[in-house]
Amino acid sequence: MNYEGVLTKMKTELQDTVQYYLIFESDFLNMNQLLGKKISINFLRFHCLGCHKQKKIFRNGVCYNCLTSLPEMGDWVMRPELSKAHLGEQDRDLEYEQKAQLQPHVVYLANSSNVKVGVTRKSQIPTRWIDQGAHEAIEVVEVPNRYLAGITEVALKQHVSDKTNWRQMLTNNLKDLNLEEIKEELKQYIPEEAKEYYLGNSKELEIAFPVLEYPQKIKSLTLKKTPFYEGVLKGIKGQYLIFDDGMAFNVRNHEGYEVALSVK
Numbered sequence: 419m420n421y422e423g424v425l426t427k428m429k430t431e432l433q434d435t436v437q438y439y440l441i442f443e444s445d446f447l448n449m450n451q452l453l454g455k456k457i458s459i460n461f462l463r464f465h466c467l468g469c470h471k472q473k474k475i476f477r478n479g480v481c482y483n484c485l486t487s488l489p490e491m492g493d494w495v496m497r498p499e500l501s502k503a504h505l506g507e508q509d510r511d512l513e514y515e516q517k518a519q520l521q522p523h524v525v526y527l528a529n530s531s532n533v534k535v536g537v538t539r540k541s542q543i544p545t546r547w548i549d550q551g552a553h554e555a556i557e558v559v560e561v562p563n564r565y566l567a568g569i570t571e572v573a574l575k576q577h578v579s580d581k582t583n584w585r586q587m588l589t590n591n592l593k594d595l596n597l598e599e600i601k602e603e604l605k606q607y608i609p610e611e612a613k614e615y616y617l618g619n620s621k622e623l624e625i626a627f628p629v630l631e632y633p634q635k636i637k638s639l640t641l642k643k644t645p646f647y648e649g650v651l652k653g654i655k656g657q658y659l660i661f662d663d664g665m666a667f668n669v670r671n672h673e674g675y676e677v678a679l680s681v682k
C-alpha cells in the first residue's frame with residue numbers, strides 16, 4: 419500500500435495501549451496496525467503548514483517567515499511565563515493570545531525517562547503526556563491562565579528537570595516513580611499566586627505504548643540527511659516510530675515534510 423501526504427504529528431487515543439493515527443489529506447492510517455511490517459519513507463518536498471508554500475521547514479512545521487510572524491508561534495508558546503494576555507498586552511495578535519492563554523492550564527509531572535515538569539492546556543491532557551512518551555504522569559496545579567502555569571513551572575524547574583532523555587525513553591531504560599509523593603514534596607515551591615490551585619487529590623495516570631520490542635541502541639532518522647529509509651516498525655512511543663535496526667523517527671520533528679509512505 420502506498421500513501422502520500424504532508425506529515426503532521428500523529429493523533430492519539432488513550433486506550434489500554436495508546437492508538438496512533440497518521441492523518442493525510444486523503445488517507446488515515448492506524449499506525450498500530452503497521453507494527454511488524456516493513457515501511458519505507460521517502461521525502462518528496464517541504465510544505466509549510468502555515469503558508470502552504472514549498473519552503474524549507476524551520477521549526478514546528480513552518481518556514482522561517484511563518485515562525486516569526488504567526489501568532490501561534492510566539493515565544494510564550496515555548497516559554498509560558500512570557501504570556502501577557504492576562505494583562506491585556508499583545509505579543510503578535512491579542513485576540514488569538516487571549517483565546518489561547520486565558521483558559522485552564524495544568525502544570526504536571528510526567529515520567530518518560532526521569533521526572534520532568536511541564537505545562538499544557540487542560541484540554542491537551544492526556545495528549546501532551548502521550549506525545550512525550552510518558553509512562554506515568556500527574557497534574558500538580560490547574561490554573562486559569564497560561565502565565566500562572568508558566569511561573570509555576572519556572573519555580574518547580576529549580577527542583578526537577580524540564581527535559582526528557584529521549585534515548586532512555588526509547589530504550590525503555592526507566593524507573594517507576596511515585597509521582598504523588600514527588601508532587602507533595604514540590605508543593606512548597608509553588609509560587610504564592612498559584613498556591614490556591616494546587617490539586618491535592620490528583621492521581622497518577624499510567625500509559626502503555628504499542629512497542630513489540632525496545633532496541634538496545636537508538637539512532638535518529640532525519641529526512642533532511644536521509645531522504646529515503648526502509649525498516650520494520652517495532653514500536654511507537656511519544657511521537658517516535660521505532661524500527662528494527664534501532665532507528666527512531668520523530669514524526670513531530672518532521673511536520674511539514676511531504677512524504678511517500680509505502681507499507682509492505
Ligand SMILES: [Zn+2]
Nearest residue numbers: 466469481484
Ligand atoms: Zn510558511
